[in-house]
Amino acid sequence: MSVKISVQNLTLMYSDGVESLRDISIDVIENAVNVFFGPSGGGKSTLLRALNRLNDLADVATAVGSIIFNGKNILEPDTNIIELRRKVGMVFSRPAPLPLSIYENIIYGLRLMGERSKAVLDQRVEQALRQAVLWDEVYDRLNDPASAISGGQQQRLCIARVLALEPEVIMLDEPTSALDPVSTAKIEGMLNELKSRFTIILVPHNVQQAARTADYAGFFLQSKLVEYAPGKELFVNPKVKETQDYVTGRFG
Ligand SMILES: Nc1ncnc2c1ncn2[C@@H]1O[C@H](COP(=O)(O)OP(=O)(O)O)[C@@H](O)[C@H]1O
Numbered sequence: 001m002s003v004k005i006s007v008q009n010l011t012l013m014y015s016d017g018v019e020s021l022r023d024i025s026i027d028v029i030e031n032a033v034n035v036f037f038g039p040s041g042g043g044k045s046t047l048l049r050a051l052n053r054l055n056d057l058a059d060v061a062t063a064v065g066s067i068i069f070n071g072k073n074i075l076e077p078d079t080n081i082i083e084l085r086r087k088v089g090m091v092f093s094r095p096a097p098l099p100l101s102i103y104e105n106i107i108y109g110l111r112l113m114g115e116r117s118k119a120v121l122d123q124r125v126e127q128a129l130r131q132a133v134l135w136d137e138v139y140d141r142l143n144d145p146a147s148a149i150s151g152g153q154q155q156r157l158c159i160a161r162v163l164a165l166e167p168e169v170i171m172l173d174e175p176t177s178a179l180d181p182v183s184t185a186k187i188e189g190m191l192n193e194l195k196s197r198f199t200i201i202l203v204p205h206n207v208q209q210a211a212r213t214a215d216y217a218g219f220f221l222q223s224k225l226v227e228y229a230p231g232k233e234l235f236v237n238p239k240v241k242e243t244q245d246y247v248t249g250r251f252g
C-alpha cells in the first residue's frame, strides 16, 4: 500500500473562532476507498475542502500543518490551485449538473482546459460515462438536458464530469444522501471498481455505508480524528470507546 496524500498536524480555524480540525494527521491510501465518518459537525467536509483548497473560498482564519500530495505541501501559497482541483476532484451531496446537455456537462471542464478535438471529447464522454456506470442508460440521448434524467443518474453524471478530467483522487461528500437504495448501491459498486484506477475518499451518509465501503476508515468526532484503521479492523474491533459507541449505534 502506498500513501497518496499525507495530512500532517493539520489545525484549521474559521474566522468566527470555530476550530474545525484539531491536529489531524492521516494518510490517504492510494487505490483504496478511504472513508472519513462520524457525527455531523465533526470536521469531515472541512477536511475534504482542505485537500483541494476549496476552503480558500470560505472564511478560514488559520490553517497550520501540512498536506503532502505528490511530494509537495499544497497549503503553500505557490500551489497551482486549478491543477490541484483537477487532480483532486470533488463530488457533492446534492447532484448539481449544469443546465446543459448530458454531453456538454461532461466536456465542460475539458473545454475550459482547451480541448477542441471532437474525437477526443467523444472518447472522453464515453469513457467517463462507462466508468460512472451510466453509459448504457444514456448513450442514445446524450444531447438531452441533464435535468431530464433521474436524481441517481444525475449524481452518476456529476461523478462522470469529475472522471472526464482524469483526476488522481476523487472525493465524495455524502454523495448518496439524497438517493434511493438502488442508486446508492450502484454508486457503492462503482466506487469499488474505480479504486483500481483512482484513489477514493468518501464521506458516507451513515455507519452502515462506512462499514460496507471502507478499505481504511477514520472516525471524526468534534474536530478530532479519534481512530484510524483498516475498515475490517475498525468496524469489527474498534479500539477506542467513542468509536465503539458510535459504530454500535449508541450515539450519533
Ligand atoms: N464555512 C464555514 N464557516 C464557519 N464555520 C464552519 C464553516 N463550515 C463548517 N463550519 C463549522 O466547522 C465545524 C465542522 O463542520 P463540517 O466540516 O461541516 O463537519 P461535518 O462535515 O463533519 O459535518 C462545525 O462546527 C461547522 O459549523
Ligand SMILES: [Mg+2]
Residues within 6 Å of the ligand: 044, 045, 046, 173
Ligand atoms: Mg459534512
